[in-house]
Amino acid sequence: MAERMETEPGTEATARVPLSRERILRTAVELADRDGVESLSMRKLALEFGVVPMALYRHVANKEELLDGMLDVVVGEIDPPSTDEDWKTAVRDRILSARRALLRHPWASRVMETRTEPTPIVMAYMDSMIGMFRVGGFTIDLTHHAMHAMGSRLMGFSQELFNDNSDTPPEMEAEMYTAMADMYPSIYELYLAVSHDDASVVGPGCDDQFEFEFALDLMLEGLERHKDRVRKEEP
């Protein structure tokens, strides 16, 4: 229905917009954004096109390949590296761009975890990231360590370690925490500190973006020190 184009107004003759790998991937991403990747099935996706499930298999080999393709769409949204900045801000900006892409598609990081082989597009992303360290003056060894060290941050996310998506209302959450004070004293103490420190954050809770950048800068500064150390040792 939604996928028909009237060739002439008032005519019964209609033509489907033909399926294509691109269209399938884009729609799958939208569906996952809207309803969550868990509920994405080949059958529902086909329904979205008004088409029988097996029709999709002309364009993607199977569901795994569909997921790979969806990740490619997301990775494709990451900005290319800037060329007129020092390595540190260039890497920083790019990683924050990756993070933005993955926040737009919250399922993506979880799906990324399940992949065993990178697609060419992901490979290209890694490659250019390695290149950024290299032109920044990193030795190949330090670049290697840096890539490992950045770990998940390279893909623009780090565990939010239980993203606070609970469906409990805030006032009840406070109650819950005070009830836990005996059992988990340190968590409680941290909760108190964070929830009373409303100055820097809008409302109680923590500023994920700040935390992400804190960790990122910790790593970047550490890497910079390593780099300079190596420089001094081989004058």
Add this chain to the structure above:
Amino acid sequence: MAERMETEPGTEATARVPLSRERILRTAVELADRDGVESLSMRKLALEFGVVPMALYRHVANKEELLDGMLDVVVGEIDPPSTDEDWKTAVRDRILSARRALLRHPWASRVMETRTEPTPIVMAYMDSMIGMFRVGGFTIDLTHHAMHAMGSRLMGFSQELFNDNSDTPPEMEAEMYTAMADMYPSIYELYLAVSHDDASVVGPGCDDQFEFEFALDLMLEGLERHKDRVRKEEP
């Protein structure tokens, strides 16, 4: 069959070892270790006990709760914090213990990603980790940032960023990389450096353990500097 106990030799009278939440969780962990968590199903798990699938539901509410319980088993294998060391080595040791637990059960980190709410056991782990920073002299704010910064490392793993579990033999892998040299020059350069640097590593490839500790120490040193900086500012 395997789950029967002969009460008397030669007698047909046999008694099942009764099901229990503990036994179910342990067996599920073994099954996931052996065949991968993807292929773990309630039906196969029941089969392992020679029991009908629905029997399991007397002991675990549903599959989600089963997975939660399995993670609890894994987290239960993490050593408790040592009390007679400085914070840095204590935190370091504990995280490496967590990493060992998660390497023993490679499915665990992936499943952890899919959880939305922590179990009490995971909460307790977090709590005691927070406590380690606190007794180490961290302010509550810095502790907060530290917990976020350690991110996945707190759970003992960081992305291995495409664990090299490919089923291609090593000699073909070399070929593959050289074929990719034009497309991904930086990856190729890195590959060359790593595969020729056999001195520190047994065989070509990279020493994941070394990389993990490199990143870990980068973070710990960065955190230490932050801590000392705060100290000096408020004498």
Add this chain to the structure above:
DNA sequence: AACCTACCGTGTACGGCGTACACTTGTCAA
């Protein structure tokens, strides 16, 4: 005009999954 050939979507079917719900069976206290 007749026919061949590719391609692309269809229809049917299979085996596997999680789990709801009603049932039997075994155990033990009253």
Add this chain to the structure above:
DNA sequence: TTGACAAGTGTACGCCGTACACGGTAGGTT
């Protein structure tokens, strides 16, 4: 003896991914 309760059973439902044989349609060749 009975009756309650817990533990395991059997059946069934609605999902899922996808193998496989089929039909229709457009374009090129004869």
